[in-house]
Each structure stands twice: as structure tokens, then as C-alpha cells.
Amino acid sequence: MGQELSGKVAIVTGGASGIGRATAELFAEEGAHVVIADVDAARGEDVAAKLGAAAAFKRTDVANAEEVQELVDFAVARFGALHVVFNNAGISDGVFGSFLDDDLKNFQRVIAVNLFGVMVGSQRAARHMAKSGGGSIINTTSTAAIKPGRGVMTYRAAKAAVIQFSRSLAIDLAEHGIRVNCIAPGHIPTAMTTSYDMARVIRLNQPLPRQGMPIDVANAALYLASDRSAQVTGLVLPVDGGTTVGSPASLLNEVMAARAKGTAK
Ligand code: NAD
Numbered sequence: 001m002g003q004e005l006s007g008k009v010a011i012v013t014g015g016a017s018g019i020g021r022a023t024a025e026l027f028a029e030e031g032a033h034v035v036i037a038d039v040d041a042a043r044g045e046d047v048a049a050k051l052g053a054a055a056a057f058k059r060t061d062v063a064n065a066e067e068v069q070e071l072v073d074f075a076v077a078r079f080g081a082l083h084v085v086f087n088n089a090g091i092s093d094g095v096f097g098s099f100l101d102d103d104l105k106n107f108q109r110v111i112a113v114n115l116f117g118v119m120v121g122s123q124r125a126a127r128h129m130a131k132s133g134g135g136s137i138i139n140t141t142s143t144a145a146i147k148p149g150r151g152v153m154t155y156r157a158a159k160a161a162v163i164q165f166s167r168s169l170a171i172d173l174a175e176h177g178i179r180v181n182c183i184a185p186g187h188i189p190t191a192m193t194t195s196y197d198m199a200r201v202i203r204l205n206q207p208l209p210r211q212g213m214p215i216d217v218a219n220a221a222l223y224l225a226s227d228r229s230a231q232v233t234g235l236v237l238p239v240d241g242g243t244t245v246g247s248p249a250s251l252l253n254e255v256m257a258a259r260a261k262g263t264a265k
Contacts, residue, residue: 004226006031009079011071013062013121014089016043018190022214023086023221028054030222033079037071062089062117072124084225085125087118088140092192093154107154114158122169126178134177138224139166143186146244163236170234179233181224185217186240207242207249
């Protein structure tokens with residue numbers, strides 16, 4: 001590996017697990033100083049300890065504006081600067097059936113973490129970056145924000161709002177040298193997706209049969225964090241094996257084969 005982020009200081013929210021953890025590890029490997037922020041202190045401390053002096057953990061609930069400000073202040077105090085924030089912490093509303101049966105009991109919390117958390121994380125980091133020569137803000141959305149479907153309606157709505165917010169913020173902050181981009185992961189095995197039959201989900205939704213992993217998303221975050229993407233802002237980058245492009249050809253082949261046999265409805 002190279003030193004793509006040498007001299008940079010990054011915050012990764014949701015860095016105790018899954019995509020955030022893989023990203024914190026990759027950023028540190030690429031020479032960054034990384035502050036891991038999470039509500040899960042035990043796991044967050046553990047990830048930071050394994051990364052050594054290049055990393056620190058700060059317990060943060062991203063839905064709490066005061067804690068997010070403290071996180072930014074902590075990063076600057078500990079490592080002397082802030083160049084990158086990956087607003088990645090997120091939760092699902094966990095409702096996979098019809099919206100008719102959704103009691104919306106998780107609405108406030110999902111919006112608070114997945115949307116307010118991204119907005120306030122972007123704002124507090126950007127206030128610092130605007131005074132210190134710019135930076136890169138990376139926000140995690142989802143294929144569920146791009147491709148309509150049944151279930152997780154609050155999650156879809158929050159993640160879709162993240163896209164419009166981020167693209168608009170890219171315009172707002174460009175004059176300060178701050179880039180704002182989104183990553184839209186799809187079907188990545190993490191704590192959030194343990195209940196999924198991943199092989200089936202991929203067969204039905206994803207043109208590339210390969211299983212995407214947290215490191216695939218981390219690699220996209222590395223690109224958006226590094227100066228290699230210096231001319232890129234307002235982008236929504238799917239890391240989804242083609243899920244948002246269209247149905248897998250294998251599925252279409254099944255339909256064509258059934259039609260040829262006369263069994264298709
Ligand atoms: P994960 O559950 O492994 O990691 C999420 C992390 O966020 C956890 O460590 C959790 O403790 C932390 N977190 C939750 N609420 C928080 C809060 N209020 N403040 C701070 N930290 C908080 O899941 P993941 O799949 O790695 O999810 C990372 C991001 O990727 C999320 O935004 C998720 O919506 C998004 N995403 C994941 C997938 C996928 O297939 N795994 C697909 C699309 C989008």
C-alpha cells in the first residue's frame with residue numbers, strides 16, 4: 001500500500017464496525033491520523049488500540065450536535081488539523097414488510113442518526129475546514145436511496161435526503177475548497193445486514209455476482225478522501241456491483257428461458 005493520505009487527519013463515524021471500521025483501518029494504513037467516532041465505545045476503543053498512535057477513539061452519538069462539535073474539537077486538538085470527515089454512522093429502521101404495517105416507531109431516531117447526524121457532522125467539520133484551507137466530506141447514503149423498493153421506508157427517505165443535501169452542500173462549500181461527495185454501498189456483509197440471505201439478495205439484485213465487502217467501500221472512501229479526487233465534488237458513487245444500474249443478466253436469462261419453454265406468465 002502507498003501513503004495516499006500522508007499528513008491528513010480524518011474522522012470516521014461508525015468506525016467501530018463494518019464499513020467504518022474497514023475505512024478507518026485503510027485510512028491509517030495510507031498514512032492518515034484517524035479519529036474513530038461511535039456510540040459503541042468498547043469496539044471503537046479496540047479498533048483504535050489496534051491501529052496504535054495513528055488513531056484515537058471518541059465516543060460520539062452523531063445525533064447529538066454538542067457531541068459532534070466535541071468530536072471535531074477533539075480531532076483538531078489531538079492531531080492538529082482536520083482534512084476529511086466520513087459521515088458513515090447509520091442504522092436501519094428494520095421494517096422489511098409493507099408500509100401499511102409500519103408503525104413508524106423508529107422514525108425519529110433513524111432520521112436523527114442517518115440524516116441529522118450527516119448534516120451536523122458536515123457542518124461542524126466544514127466550519128473548521130473553511131478556516132483552514134478546505135477538505136473532503138464523504139457521506140454514506142445507500143442503494144436503497146436510489147433504487148425504489150418495498151420496506152425500510154424511513155431508511156430510504158433519510159438516505160435519499162442525504163444525497164440531495166450532499167449535492168447541494170457541494171455547491172455551497174465549493175468556494176471554501178471543500179468537496180462533498182456520497183458513497184452508496186449495496187449488499188455489504190456487516191452487522192447491519194446479518195439477517196439477510198446475502199447469496200439470494202445478490203442473485204436477485206446485483207449484476208456482478210461477486211460479494212462486495214467493507215474494503216470495497218473503504219477503497220471508494222480512500223479515493224474521495226485523497227487528492228486523487230481533487231476535481232470531484234457532488235458525486236454519488238455507488239459501490240454496489242451494478243445494483244443501481246439494472247437487473248442481473250442471469251435473472252433476465254431465467255425469464256427468457258421460461259418464455260421459450262412457454263412457462264412464463
Ligand atoms: P454496521 O452496523 O456494521 O456499522 C454501523 C456503525 O455505526 C456501528 O459501529 C454503530 O455502533 C455505529 N452507530 C450507530 N448509530 C450511531 C450513532 N448515533 N452515533 C455514532 N455511531 C453510531 O453497519 P455498516 O453496514 O458498516 O453501516 C455503515 C453505513 O453504511 C451506514 O450508514 C449504513 O446505512 C450504510 N450502508 C450499508 C449497507 C450494507 O449493505 N452494509 C448498504 C448501504 C448503506
